[in-house]
Amino acid sequence: MISTAKVQKQVFVLVAMLLVIAVTIVVGMGTGSGSLPFDRLLSTLFGHGTAKEDLLLYSIRLPRMAVTLLSGMALALSGAILQGITRNDLADPGIVGINAGAGAAISAFFLYFPLDPKTFAYMLPLVAFGGGLATAVLIYLFSYSKATGLQPVKLVLVGVGFALALSGLMIVLISSTDLRKFDFIAKWLAGNIWGVDWPFVYALLPWLVILFPYTLYKSHTLNLLAMDESIAVGAGVSINRDRLLLLGAAVALAAAAVSVTGGIAFVGLMAPHIAKSIVGRRHQYFVPLAVLMGGWLLLFADTIGHNFIEPVGIPAGIMVALIGGPYFLFLLLKK
Template sequence: MNQHIAARKQRRIVGILVLLIIATIIIGMGMGYSSLSYNRLLPTLFGQGTFKEEFVLFSVRLPRIVITMLSGMALALSGAILQSVSRNDLADPGILGINSGAGVAIAVFFLFFPIDAGSFIYLLPVVAFIGAVITAILIYVFSYSRTEGLQPTRLILTGVGFAMALSGIMIVLISSAERSKVDFIAKWIAGNVWGTDWPFILAMLPWLLILVPFTFYKANRMNLLTLDEHVTIGVGVAVERERLGLLLAAVALAASAVSVTGGISFVGLMAPHIAKALVGPRHQLFLPVAVLTGGWMLLLADTIGRNLADPSGIPVGIVISFIGAPYFIYLLLKK
C-alpha cells in the first residue's frame, strides 16, 4: 500500500515538475536581450513570425533552453549515481573534480589540437569523457582501501584536492594561451553556457539517450549498492563490476553536460537530495524526479542569470553556486 501511495505521489510531483519546466521555457523564450512578445510566440513557433522573431526564437533562445535543460538533467543523474555508488550524500561531479578533469581535457584539446569546427563540436563530449574518466580513476584509486573498500570521506577530500589541482593546471594553460582562446576557457570555468546551437544538442543527445535508460534500468542494483557492502555481496551483486559500470555512466553524463555548458557544480548535489526528500530513497522513484528537478533548476538559473545583466548576463554556474555553496556547507555540517 505504501508503495502505491509513493508511486502516486511520484506521478503527481513529476506532473508538477513538467508544468514548471514548460512554464520556465515559455518565460525564457520571451525574455532576453532581444525581447520577443509573448503574443507572438505561437505564430513564430508555427512559422508565421518575422525574420527577426524566427531568428531570435530558433537560433538563439530554443537551442540554449534545450541545452541548459538537458545539461541539468545529465548533471542531476550523474550526481545521483555518484551518491549511490560512493554511499556519500556529498558526492557531486563538480565537487569531486570530475568536471574539472573534463574541463582540462577540453582546454588542452581547444588550445593544441586545432581542427575544423564541424568535427570539433562532435568530438567535445568524447574529449571531456576521456579527461573525466582519467580523473575519476585517479580519485577512485586514492580513495579506495583494500581492507575497508571505498572510503566516502576520503573520496570527498580526494575529489576536492583534485578539483583544486586541476584548477591550477587550467590557470597555467590560460597563462600560456592567446587572448581569444583565454576568453573561451574563462567562460568555461565560470559555467557560461557557450554551446548555444543545434549541432551541440545533436552532439550531446546520443549520450543521454543511452545513459538515462541504462541508469533507470540499474535502479534496483543502485538500491542494493547503498546497503552495507557485505549485505550487497550476500544477495549476489558483483559490487565492483556494478560500481565501475555506474561510475562510467556518471562520468559520461557529467562530461557530456559540461562539454557545452562549462564547469557547473552543485546541480548533481542538490537535485538528488530534493528528489529523495519528496519521494523517498528508492531509486525507481527518485531518479526521474531528480532528472526533472536538475533540468528545471539549471533552466531557471540560466533564465535568471541571462536577464540580470545585459547583454551577456551572469554565467549560470555562478547563479547555481550562490544557491549550491550554502547548501553544500549545510550538508557538510549536518552529515
Template structure:
C-alpha cells in the same frame, strides 16, 4: 515492491515539476536583449512569425533552452549515481574532480590542438569524457584498498583535493595562451553556456538517450549498493563491477554536460537531495524526479543570469553556485 501510494506521489510531483519546467521555458523564450512578445510565440512556432521573430526563437532561444535542460538533466543524473555508489549525500561530479578533469582536457584540446569546425562539436564531449575518465581512474586507484575495495569516503576526500589541483593546472594552462582562447576558457570555467546551436543538441542527446535508460535499469542495484558492503555481497551483487559500470555512466553524463555548458557545479548535489525529500530515497522513484529538477534548476539559473544585467549577463554556473554553496553548507550542518 514499491507501494502504489508512493508511485502516485511520484507522478504528482513529476507533473508539478514538469509544469514548472514548461512555465520556465515560456518565460525564458520571451526574455532577453532581443525579445519575442509572448502572444507571438505560438504563431512563430507555427511558422507565422516574422523573419526577426523566427531567427530569435529558432536560432537563439530554443537551442539554448534545450541544451540547458539536457545538461541540467545529465548533471542531476550523474550526481544521483555518485551519491548512490559512494553512499555519501555530499558526492557531486563538480566536487570530486570529474568536472575539473573534463575541463582540463577541453582546455588542452582547445588551446593546443588544431580545431576542425566540422568535427569540433562531436569531439569535445569525447575529449571531456576522456579527461574525466582519466581523472576518475586516478581517484579510484587512490581510493581502492586491497581486500576492502573502494572506500567511498576516501574517494570524496581525494576527489576534493584533486579538483583543487586540476583548477591550478587550468590556471597555468591559460596563463600563457593567446587572449582569444583564454577568454573562451575563462567563460567555460565560470559556467557560461556556450554550446547554443542545434548541432550541440545532437552531440549531447545520444549520451542521455543511452545512459538515462541504463541508469534507470540499474536503479535497484543502486539501492543495494546504498546498503552496507556485507548486505550487498549477501544478495549476490558483484560490488566492484556494478560500481565501475555506474561510475562510467556518471562520468559520461557529467562530461557530456560540462563540455557544452562549462564548469557548472552543485546541480548534481541539489537535484537528488530535493528529489529525495519529495518522493523518498528509492532510486526508482527519485531519479526521474531528480532529472526534471536538474533541468529546471539550470534553466532557471541561466534565465536569471541572462537577464539580471543589461550587458552579457552572469554565467549560469555563478548563479547556481550562489544557490548551491549555501545549500552545501546547510547539508554539512545537518549531517554534523
C-alpha cells in the same frame, strides 16, 4: 512491491515538475535583449513569425534552453549515480573533481590540437569523457582501501584536492595562449553556457537517451550499493564490475554536460537531495524526479542570470553556486 500511493505521488510530482519546466521555458522564450512579446510566441512557434522572430527563437533562444535543460538533467543523473555508488550524500561531479578533469582535457584539446568546426561539437564530449574518466579512476584508487573498501569521506577530500589541482593546471595552460582562447577557457571555468547551437543539442542528447534508461535498469543495484557492500554482495551484486560500469556512466554524463556548459557544480548535489526528500531514497522513485529537477535548476539559473541581470548577465555556473554553496555547507554540517 511498489505501493499504489507511492506511484501516484511520483506521477503527481513528475507532472508538476514538467509544468514548472514548461513555464520556465515560456518565460525564457519571451524575455531577453531581443523583443519577442508573449503574444507573438504562438505565432512564431507555428511558423507564422517574421524572419527576425524566427531567428531569435529558433536559432538563439530555443537551442540555448535545450542545451541548458539537457545539461542540467545529465549533471543531476550523474550526481544521483555517484551518491549511490559511493554511499556519500555529498558526492557531485563538480565537487569530487570529475568536471575539473573533463575541463583540463577540453583545455588541452582546444589549445593544442587542430579544430575541425564540423566535428567540434561532437568531439568535445568524447575528449571530456577521456579526461573525466581518467580523473575518476585516480580518485577512486586513492579513496579505496582493500581493508575497508571505498571510503566516502576520503573520496570527497581526494576529489576536492584533484579539482583544485586540475583547476590550477587549466590556469597554467591558458596563461601563455592568445586572448581569444584565453577568453573561451575563462568563460568555461565560470560556467558560462557557450554551446548554444543545435549541433551541441544533438551531441548531448544521445548520452541521456542511452544512460538514463540504463540507470533506471540498474536502480536495484544502486539501492543495494547505497546501503552497504556486504548487503550488496549477499544479494548477488558484482560490486567492482557494477560500480565501475556505473562510474563510467556518471563520468560520461558529467563530461557531456560540462563540455558544452562549462564548469558547473552543485546541480548534481542538489537535485538528487531534493528529489529524495520528496519521494524517498529508492532510485526507481527519485531518479526521474532528480533528472527533471536538475534540468529545471540549471535552466532557471541561466534564465535569471542571462536575461534579468543587466548589462552583461551572470554565468549560470555562478548563479548555481550562489544557491549550491550554502546548500553544500548545510549538508556538510548535517553529516
